[in-house]
Amino acid sequence: MIRLSIPLRQALSRLFLPMLLAVALGLVLLGKADPALVERGRMALADALTPFYVLLTRPAGAVRGALQELRQISEIQAENRRLREENGRLHRWQAAALALETENALLRRQLRFIPDPPAAFQTARVVADAGGTYARAVLLATPPGVTLRKGQVALDENGLAGRVTEVGSRSARVLLLTDMNSRLPVALEDSRSRAILAGTNGARPRLQHWPEGSPPREGERVVTSAEAGIFPAGLPVGVVRWPEGGAPEVELFARLERLDLLRIFDFGLSGILPPEAVARPEARGRP
């Protein structure tokens, strides 16, 4: 180790700082000019850190589970009553669903309806918050042998969560619906009118561009639409909420603030992808 006197060291640092500032400005420009390079750097770092995050999620999950259990014990009676009521209601719905299923099967037989093939999906664990002040995204650890692709759709157990935007060898980033850059073609389930769901970085994304004369109604279910070839139609997204004197928002089914496992579906749709994603052709054997 070279020992420098303190004044010399300070002089060096004085020289260093402007130089490094210039390099930083260069980095800003580089990031603007070549987003693909930056993305590769980010994914390399994410790949390197993923095993570490995977290790970390276990104790963190244990602590969170213990806290949740404590809270649940205090609410268990009310919860029990609620569950019993809900169970009764669900039983009625189950009966209705079974009846409808038989009816549906009957009608399909008569119509020679060809059903959609069941979509293949892979499950991946969320290991890190890959967002920041201006972005909402999560980092997935992909198990060995699983290859994800840009543009695949991520759902949690309740509904749509986001899309895969960047893929590394051991990790992948999922841009959440709440991100400012997320725009999603959706359909309102009752009126069948189309709209765009735009993220705002807040908890509830906004609805935009619905057709004139059929505004979204409070409590209406919102599902994906197959409009741009990105999503299959009918994935559950959320419920319309009108805040007082504001634009309609969507309360998402997916619980984005505490994602732990995501199902990554491959519907075989490529749709609209960012240009740098198209530049790298995918080796996908399509029958």
Add this chain to the structure above:
Amino acid sequence: MVLSGGRQSPPGLLTRLDALARAACPAAGTALLMVLLSAPTGLPSAVPAVALGCVFFWSLFRPAVMPPPACFALGLLQDLLGFAPLGIGVLTLLLTHGTVLRLRRLLARQPFALVWLAFSGFALAAAGLGWLLTALLGWRLPSPVPALVQGALSLGLYPALAAPLTALHRAMRRAEETAG
């Protein structure tokens, strides 16, 4: 921190390793803390807040262990961990480091409350700079709320950050005194 010397140790190697560990500890500790905080914690802007607080503290009280290259590396780590445009973290941390070095003589002797007040200026300026650069690079106006949240978070986290860092700083000084 455990460092292992592979070869036969000449006299003084342990002392040198000790000094090396002491010099590397603040920057490495900051980096580790940033990586830990980017695991899902529910605090999206904690990483820049912690980076800013640590760089401010070490630049003010012990600039020798937080040289500009370390600030640069920490900024790069912050940018790569987050989703913000590249370079914003690097610029913010380097500018903070430079300004703190200028104000060092004035600030280092002040009581904690005044240092915190000064840091609040830095936190708000850093959030403002981040917001401005994001707006310029994306060529559209993001909502100012996240920037304010980030500024407030850095501001609020600073005492919690400064307490252990001060203890560490004192321990390092004591170790240096005993080492001669």
